[in-house]
Amino acid sequence: MTTSDVRGLEQLERAVLDDTASLASALRQCLMLGGYAHHEELRAWALKELEGYPAADELPSYRKVPAALEVELTLYLPDQIIQGTTRRISVVQLPQSARERGIGESAPIRQGVRELEGLLAISDRMIRLSPPGSAEYVLEMTREQQQNGHESTEITALNWAIAKPSIEGVLDHIRTRLTQFVSEVRAAMPAGQQNPDPNQIDSAAQQALNISGGDNSTFHITAPNAKADRGGTASANVNEPAPAAPQPWWHRTSVIWTAVAAIAAIAGVIATVIVAK
Numbered sequence: 001m002t003t004s005d006v007r008g009l010e011q012l013e014r015a016v017l018d019d020t021a022s023l024a025s026a027l028r029q030c031l032m033l034g035g036y037a038h039h040e041e042l043r044a045w046a047l048k049e050l051e052g053y054p055a056a057d058e059l060p061s062y063r064k065v066p067a068a069l070e071v072e073l074t075l076y077l078p079d080q081i082i083q084g085t086t087r088r089i090s091v092v093q094l095p096q097s098a099r100e101r102g103i104g105e106s107a108p109i110r111q112g113v114r115e116l117e118g119l120l121a122i123s124d125r126m127i128r129l130s131p132p133g134s135a136e137y138v139l140e141m142t143r144e145q146q147q148n149g150h151e152s153t154e155i156t157a158l159n160w161a162i163a164k165p166s167i168e169g170v171l172d173h174i175r176t177r178l179t180q181f182v183s184e185v186r187a188a189m190p191a192g193q194q195n196p197d198p199n200q201i202d203s204a205a206q207q208a209l210n211i212s213g214g215d216n217s218t219f220h221i222t223a224p225n226a227k228a229d230r231g232g233t234a235s236a237n238v239n240e241p242a243p244a245a246p247q248p249w250w251h252r253t254s255v256i257w258t259a260v261a262a263i264a265a266i267a268g269v270i271a272t273v274i275v276a277k
Contacts, residue, residue, distance in 0.1 A: 006196050008033040009185060016178045023171050024050060024114040026178055037201040045209060049174055052112040055132070059108050062173040067107035067160035069094070070128070071141070074154045088161075095140045098158075103131045107160040109170050116167055127167055128159040181208035 012033055015026035027046045034042035053059055069089050075082040091104045107129060109116070119127050131137070134157070141155045184204035185196045196204075 006033070006037045006198060006201060008036055009182065009196055012178070013182045013186075016175055016182060019175075022114070022117060023175055024112075024117065026175065027113060030178060030181070033201070037196075037198045039198065039201055039205060042201070042205050042209070050112050050114070052115065053110045055110065059110065063109040063170055064106050065109060065162055065166040065170065067105055067129075067162045067166075069103075069105060070159045070161045071138070071155050072157035072159070074156050076152045076154070083156075095137050095144070097140065098131070098133070098137045101133065103133075103137075107131075107162055109167065113171060113174065116171060120164060120167055120171075123164055125164055127162045127164060129162065130157070130159055134158040177209055181205065184208050 008029055012026065012029040015021055015029050027050050031043055031046040031050070034040075034046060048057070053063070069091065070086055071089055073085040073087060075085060091099060094103060111119070137158050138155045141158075142153075145153055145155070181204050184207045185200055188200040188203055189196055
C-alpha cells in the first residue's frame with residue numbers, strides 16, 4: 001500500500017477545526033479515513049460515537065456525567081388534580097432494586113452525537129433522561145408511599161436531570177480527541193508527504209484515542225477525565241455518607257402536601273368569588 005492509499009486527512013482536519021460544523025460530519029470523515037487505512041478499531045470507535053453505545057458495552061469515562069435524580073408527581077386533592085410537580089431526591093430514596101442496579105447520581109450517555117446535538121438544540125438549561133427500568137421503579141415507589149398512608153400522591157416518572165454544559169462537554173471531548181488524532185498523524189508525517197500511511201494512522205489512533213491496532217487487537221478506549229471532573233462539582237454530595245435509616249421523602253414532606261392542599265382550597269374559594277362578581 002502506498003501513502004496515497006490513505007485519503008481524507010485534510011477533510012477531517014477541516015471538519016474538526018470548524019466549531020460550527022456538526023461533530024457527526026467529522027466522525028463520518030474519520031470513519032472514511034479508517035476505511036482507507038483498513039483500521040477496523042478506528043472505524044468501530046467512530047461508528048459507536050455516531051450511532052451510540054449499546055447497553056451491553058462499557059462506556060468511556062467521558063460519557064459518564066453528573067446527574068441529579070428527580071421524580072415527577074401527580075397530587076390528587078379534593079376536587080383538584082395537580083400534575084407535573086418535580087422534586088429532587090437522593091440515591092438513598094431510590095428503591096433498593098434501583099440502587100443494586102447502579103442507578104445513582106451519574107448518568108451514562110449512550111446516545112449518538114447527532115441525537116445529543118439535537119437534545120442540546122431544544123434544551124435551555126437541563127436535559128432529562130430516564131434511567132433503564134424507570135417504569136418499574138416509579139410503580140415500586142408509588143406502592144411504598146401508599147403503604148405509608150399517602151394515597152393522594154402518585155410518582156409518574158423518574159429522571160436524571162443533566163446540566164446542558166455536561167452534554168456539551170461530552171461532544172467537546174470527542175472533538176478534542178479527533179483534533180489530537182489529526183495532530184498526531186501530522187506529527188508523524190515527514191515534510192513533503194501528502195497522505196499518511198496505515199502505520200502512521202495506527203500510531204496516531206493509539207496516542208490520541210488509545211485504540212490499539214493489529215488483526216487480533218481489542219477495541220479499547222481510555223479517555224482523560226478532565227471534562228467529567230470539571231462537571232463533578234455539581235454532584236459533590238455523591239460521596240457524602242448517607243444518613244442512617246432515612247424516612248421516605250413523601251413521609252417527610254407530608255406537611256408540605258397538606259399546605260399545598262390548603263392553598264389550593266383557598267385559591268378555589270377566591271376563584272369562586274371572582275366568578276360570582
